[in-house]
Amino acid sequence: MRTLMLKLEPIIWGLFGGGMFIGALVLPAWLLVVGVLAPTGIISATPLDFDHIYGLASHPIGRLVFLAAAALPLWAGAHQLRHIFLDFGGLSRDGLVGGVLYAIALVGSVLAVVAAVNL
């Protein structure tokens, strides 16, 4: 597992970098609007409205943005967690931990693709 991970480092790191970027640009707004302001009624409920969001997400560009915002930060998160784990002495279990984390990211990405294609 670890050997495979080492081979794939450049891609993973690329995904990580992209994920950090997209995550930093999109996620805070998403969290603020959909996660806090709308549910508490501080602003109107439009962001929670199916038609509105569906409209955004089904647009070709919307699909891409949603897909990117869903899939890439998964890799960023998985990668960072793996490194934190390493920083606390997890080298001997890096293969396992990294494997699980990246598997999560991979599954999430696949689900995101399926959803983004099929909506």
Add this chain to the structure above:
Amino acid sequence: MAEKPTKTIVVTRFDPDVDEVPKTQEYTIPVEDDWKVLDALNYIKDEVDPSLSHRWSCRMAVCGSCGMTVNGEPKLTCKQSLADYGDRVEIAPLANFPVVRDLVVELEGFMDKFKKVKPWIVEAKEAAVVEGTNRQSHEELMDFKQFSMCINCMLCYSACPVVSNEPDFLGPAAIALGHRYNQDNRDHGDAERNEIFREDGGVFSCSYANECAEVCPKGVDPSGAIQQAKLNNVVDWAKGFVVPRGK
């Protein structure tokens, strides 16, 4: 005459023939206000306890021998003012290194890593025998100049959490040095070095803790070098897809 101010210097001592593990020893000494931390150690060595061992030479922040942990932080002791600390100053060997004696650490591990990155100009394969000098624009020089300023003082290694945990990690200074040559337009060794950078313990082991850059006394910014090297590797790797390797 007014009494000179004094400070208590707490020094880590270790003699492998006698001590199981390192211990500390305190020295209360008169100090001058323009002293560097190193001056206090030299005072102790000369006037109080000649059995204290520490490395130093240039006392002008350029030879890189005098790195130690001062009050928990890695410092170049000939550069660091003693006056920046209170009455008690703790001086220990650099973290993350095996300790040979007192404040002297084992450097051979670093020398191994240093050599691994091929820190020399690799000539182009078909290069003709040259006389004279290469041309290099100021901009080309600036592509790597910063990374050539490393004095091998090892502060960055002693600050990096990855170094504590991954024995194979090439580490900040060595990678910065390899990257320095990759960025030098006179060098043709990128491919070989990138290969090494991709191995276990290469550039991708760095978590970008950035502490290496924080502690570097020479402004080398090894963490920047490592991230740039990662980027180069990704580009390189992507190119490898388009143009298969093994030409």
Add this chain to the structure above:
Amino acid sequence: MSELRARVDAMRPATPGPTRTADPQPPANFPTKGNYFGYIAFGLGSSLMLLVSMNIVRTLWALMEGEAAFRALMESFKHPAYVAFHALCFAWLVWVALRFFSLFPKTQPFRIGPFQRPADGVLVAGLYGIFVVATLVVAAILTGAIL
């Protein structure tokens, strides 16, 4: 945390030295003090992205499944615990984003093609600007204020 140790083989040479050495000590301030704290908080913060993005995957999935599923999901977001969690993530990620952007410039080569990398301060200011604008635009789109 006092149990935290550097590996005994950290920085050990390929061929062991001729005399016995004392074990390496870990950096004294790791992980709770100074820059280390920031670094760890950053790492943990960006790991939050994993959770947040999973939520986006979930949202996408719900969108695919249809209006009922989506509505149920949105309803669940109204739970105070969920709101608190999202608020925490928001604050943390804003900080993560700012730290990320301030560390970003030096990861770039000094020259990109014929262009000289701008001064770090300028780049950081630019990135902060992009961050603010992007956040506002995304928020505006989500709220339906534009588009």
Add this chain to the structure above:
Amino acid sequence: MVDVVRHDVVIVGGGGAGLRAAIAVVQADPTASVALVSKVYPMRSHTVSAEGGAAAVAREDDSIEMHGYDTVKGSDFLGDQDVIQYFVEQAPKELAQLERWGCPFSRNEDGTVSTRAFGGMTTKRTWYATDKIGFHMLHALFQTSMQYDNIVRLDEHYVTKLLIENGQCGGVAALDIRTGEMKAVLGRSVILCTGGGGKVWPFTTNGNIKTGDGMALAYREGVALKDMEFVQYHPTGLPGTGILITEAARGEGGYLINSEGERFLTTRDYGVGKKAELGPRDMISRAIMLEVRAGRGIKLPGKVGEYAQLDLRHLGEAHIDAKIPFVRELSKIYANTDPVHDPIPIRPVLHYMMGGVDVDIDGKTSIGGLYAAGETACVSLNGANRLGSNSLTECLVFGARAGEHCIEHAKGTAELSEAALTAQAEAESGRMDALRGQKRGSETVSGVRGAMNDVMEEGTGVYRDQERMSKAVVDIAAVKARYDDISLSDGSRVFNTEILAMMELRNLIDVAETVATAAVNRKESRGAHACEDFPTRDDQNYLHHSLVTRSESGGPVFGTKPVTLGKWEPEERKY
């Protein structure tokens, strides 16, 4: 039993000269094996601290001839002209080679290597890398040397003795500092590249490791030390620490001023003429001393005495940061002065030893198989006064030449009796064991070192006179006696730095003794040797090199050797 390691060539010292020699050996013979023995990791060698630059003809408006003449004149006609001719011819090749090895030289607009003005040089011929040439040169050489697996480094090994058998040098006895054990490092030829001995004096630009070891090692085996009275005082060191502010600061346009704010090198006649701040070092150091004597020095409390100032303010921040950033960094850290806003306090400080192990142009000493190069050697390039930026180039040119000749010699020589050489190392090992933690009288290493420093500062300063020099000869003998009463307190084997300090002190005292002896025997003023009672140069009686050899009983014996003249006849040295 001591460990025995065998190589073709043994090089002592990993500074500029030692590394260049090592590379020269393996390039001349790729099968040769080299032991590079150094008491510190090579990149810690004091070459690292050189700031200003390295000289070699590079520009259209310059010529080999001019570089030669400047060097001869700088040496006050005591340089050997065949050596100087070879040096100036080789210099551009060596620096170009260093460039191809990756040294990050500063550049001109068109991408060629940039050169700057330096003291005593007619035109801009000093190649530089901002103000850290030594650092970059050393690291480039060290890193380049790493690609040769047959250069075997023995880092942190302290050479205590040359192994000599039948008048041939067959290796060195080296103390492994890490283990405290002696090794016999055998080779068919040995090059000493151990650098200078600035630590003889209390106030010096030199680092802690510059203790004249190579000079003393050779001296103790009967090799003569040449021109030892000539030691260079650099005009601009920081008071207190002695840290160097490079001549490049003046090369880039800095002024020297006295307490009245007067640029005294232009307003008064100190012999430097229109060159002003870019006059040779000996003259400018004397000018500063005379200013101080005339009451125009600036006083500081404490031991550092009076000083002058180096004013860079008119250069502006941008120029300072572009060309001499390290000067700014050093001034800020070690003098609490930002040269952009305030003049830097400076005073003359001991910097460089023109003299050293007597060698010929090939680096050969009087002992077969023993060579020397770099600051530790005296190939008679520098004569009575070195021009700034010639010495780094010297390390390259004569390091390479010594390397090439010594592998030739090694190939043509039979091995010496290994048993005999090892027995000597064995004896050294015993001596070391006895020395470690030895209890004698009440003296300490630092106490005796301080006494030696005081004697030499008093007797062999910028200005000298017969009375003070004679006194130094007597006093240094007394210091030598005190040395035998030193007690040591560190009895441990591993990384025992006290025993190193003890052995270094021995070397320093030997060097000091030869300096004082040579000085008192030169009753004239020439180059850096300025006698107040003999204020002029006397070519009639003193146009010769001084040699000091060690007598059977251990004392110094004075002798002389002719200077090789050539196309440049001695003339009055006026700028």
